[in-house]
Every structure is written in structure tokens, then in C-alpha cells.
Amino acid sequence: MEQQYSGKVMEYFLNPRNVGEIEDADGVGTVGNPVCGDIMRLYIKVDGGKIVDAKFKTFGCGAAIATSSMVTEMIKGKPIDEALKITNEAVAEALGGLPKIKMHCSVLAEQALKAALDDYYHRQKKSDK
């Protein structure tokens, strides 16, 4: 059957990994807005400088769900400074490519990651005081 997305994108849309929330998350980032039609929320759990768990919730199209799911997979088990280096192109590549018109979804996924990490640092600073 003809589809607008590559096999891998469809796979991550139909069987998204890491859907959910983390009750006692160490960082939460929410990006996007209803006018654009995409909202992503990323939860991370950090231990010893490593991201030990990541979950997401997304309001958005197939590409939005696939990219946010992929980003959680890419950061799990990674040290924070490596997670910081993840780019939207890397997310799109990991999914086997995205239609040009959907590349902005991968940008949003990168922003969600940065927002979650930002929140983590923010909370760390607060607890350090």
C-alpha cells in the first residue's frame, strides 16, 4: 500500500518506543504549540551523568510521533554531554529520512531534548543552592 513515510518512520509511528511519563523525572521539556499542530513532551531520568530512562508524549502527525520516539531511543543509556550533541538531522537519518516538508518535526524533537536537558540543569542548580 502506498504511504507517504518510509518504512522506519511508519514503524516508529505504529509501534512507538517509550511512550509514557516519568513520575519523578529529573527533567521535563515541552515544546511546540497547537497552532503549529505539534506538541512534544520529553521526560528524562538521570543517574551518574547518564540518561537512564526517557519517555515521551506527543500531539502531532506521524513524523512528529516517530521523531520524538526515536529521540528517546537515541538518548537512553547515553551520557548527558553526548545527548546534547544530538541534532535533528541525526534523528531524521536514524529514521531513514523524512519528507522535506516534515523535517521541522525532527527540529522540534531536538528542541524537546534540549528543553528537557535545560530543565534538568535548572533543577540541579536549584537543589545545589
Add this chain to the structure above:
Amino acid sequence: MNKKIYFDHLATTSLHPEVKQAMLPYLEERFGNPSSLHYFGLEARKAIEEARQKVAAMLEVLPEEIIFTSSGAESNNLAIKGVALAYQKKGKHIIASQIEHFSILHPLKTLGKWGFRVTRLPVNKYGLIDPQELVKAITEDTILVSIMIANGEIGTIEPIMEMSRITRERGVYFHTDAVAAVGRIPVNISQLGVDLLSLSAHQFYGPKGVGALVVRKGIRLIPLIEGGIQEEGRRAGTENVPAIVGMGKAAQIIQQELPSLMEKLKSLGDCLVENITSRIPEVYLNGHPTLRLPGYANFSFKYVEGESILLLLNQQGIAAASGSACTSRALKASHVLTAMGIDPALAQGSILFTLGRGNTPEDIDRLLEVLPSIVDRLRKMSPLYEDERKSTHSPL
């Protein structure tokens, strides 16, 4: 692979088998150019004039009031630019509605750049235009009003008769985009009181690539496509004979079938609306509850986005459409839903089901089998749903 179910008749309809039969000879041995003076040409000429008569009969106008075009979009462009340029010495003000199709709004934007003034009438939350807004907007300088009979995205039917009375009293021409209406509700030009009307064959089980513009006698038009003398010098280009023949046949058929088709679509549509709104929580019907094309249902599903619903329906072999930004190439939510004042998040979660002559009660059953769980699954993935649940369950 599940049986494929098609609920996107606004996008296009399937060819009626009798229409295909009527077209075949003109794709094969009757290939002449209607402008040729020999046998081949005369045969083709006869065929398009017969098709013209059939389309004219369906709308109750004279054959010479029909111009064949390539599409509803071309008909709309020809009406807007053709009339504006022909009557610009009389006035330079044009009125349309905010929910017209882009093939009306974009030519109007261009005319705006060419020195015309354009007023776009607002709509209420049902997508309905208030004729009083038209009265307020008309000036001495107004030469044309263009308002659709029914909106293709939400199905709302506009008060055309009332509005054409207003324009007639003031000597202003009224054009109506009937692309979504023809083949779904009765369209009678004299009753409607309009001066120009656009239609498109592939909306009523005819072929793609052909439309028509009705221009009542005496109204001048500056042609868009100039060249040969086809269509009485109003639209040049060798005629798409097979498609025109198809359009004629489709018009003839729909004239006969419309009463029973309307009844069927109304019954299937009502069943769809009733079941979806009762089985799925927080679903809203967009458009007018009663002044709506039969078989039309545009729903907003709260907390989820339209394209993801369409993808999951597609997996189940079910085809529909959406007004979300993600499904539009411009990445903007439907201008129609926006004009109606619908909350942006709800506009993103809109799905449009448009039923047609090929749909059955079993198709509706199948949709109802899969849609609730699709919406449920996407809601469980949605941060908006999560926020809503947390706020309603928060301790006092």
C-alpha cells in the same frame, strides 16, 4: 489487507460505469478535433454539444450559457478575473466570503494587487454567512459577489437565495462556487438567482480534467485562455472531448439519481454522526447541524492530531481527509475552521468524512469498529490529554 473503504468524496469521486462507457469511443476511434470540418471533427463537435445540452438541462440553463473548462478551479478563476476585468470601468470592489475555496481567494488576492478592493465576509461558528453582512458591505463600487452554495470542508449550506436577491436589487453580479454542491443537493440556477456558477465533473462521478462555468446571457467576461475560437471565444484550447462527453453523461445520470442518493447519504451520514459522537468522548461536529450537505461529517477529536488519525485509518484500509496543518502543504490549519473561530488545537484534530454513492452501511460499521480505539491510542500518547486528566483529577 482489509477491504478499502473510501470516505473522501470531497477530494474526488469514482467514475460511474455508464460514464466510462460513454467516454470510451472518444478515447478510441472517435478521436477527432471538434474544430475540424471533416467527418472526424463533426462527430466530435456533435458529441460535445450533446454533452453541453445535458449539463444545461441539469442546471436548467441554456446550452450557450455553459463554458467548458478544465476544472472547478479554472471556472472559479475565469468567473472572478473574467468579470472583474470586464467590468472594472463600472467599479473595482468585489465581495467574497472568508471560507471560499483557494481558487476564489487567490485570484482575489491577485486582483487586490491589480488595484481592486476585496471584502471577505465573516462566518459564524457554523460557517454560515449572515446576509446582513453582505448588505453592509455592498457599495456603489461593487461589481461582483462570489459566495459558495456549500462549503466543501464542512458542508455548511449558505443562504444563496437571500443574498442573490440583495445583489439583484443593486445591480451587482452574483457568482457561486457550486463545486461541492452539484451532485449532492439540487442546484437550480433560476431558484438560486445567481448570474454565474462553477462546477466540476469529478465531484459528481464524472472524469477529472473537466469543469464548467455557467454565465447567464448578456454577462461579459475577459477570457483567461486566449487563442482559438473554442467556447465562443471565451476559452481557447482543443476541447477535452472524452472528458466533456463524460461530464454530460454524469450530469444526465445525477439528475435522475439525486433524490435517492440524497436519501441514502443523509441516512448513512446521520448514522455516522450519531455513532461517532455517542461512542467517542469529546468529539465535536464542525459545520451547521442541519444546513449541511448530506453524507458530510467534519469532526474534531480533542487532544489528538488529524494526520496521525488518517495514517492509522489508512492502515485499516479507510480513506478520509483532515483540516490539520500537517495534512496541508502550506502547513497551515484549514482557513475554513480558523474563520469559524474554532480553537487551533481542535482544528488540528479535525477529520472530514465525505460519503458517496459507493458507500454502504457496512462501511460505516467498519469505521466504527476501528475509530474509537484509534482515537484512544493517540490520546494515551498525547500530552494534552495527560494535562487534561491531571487537572480534572487534581486534589482540591
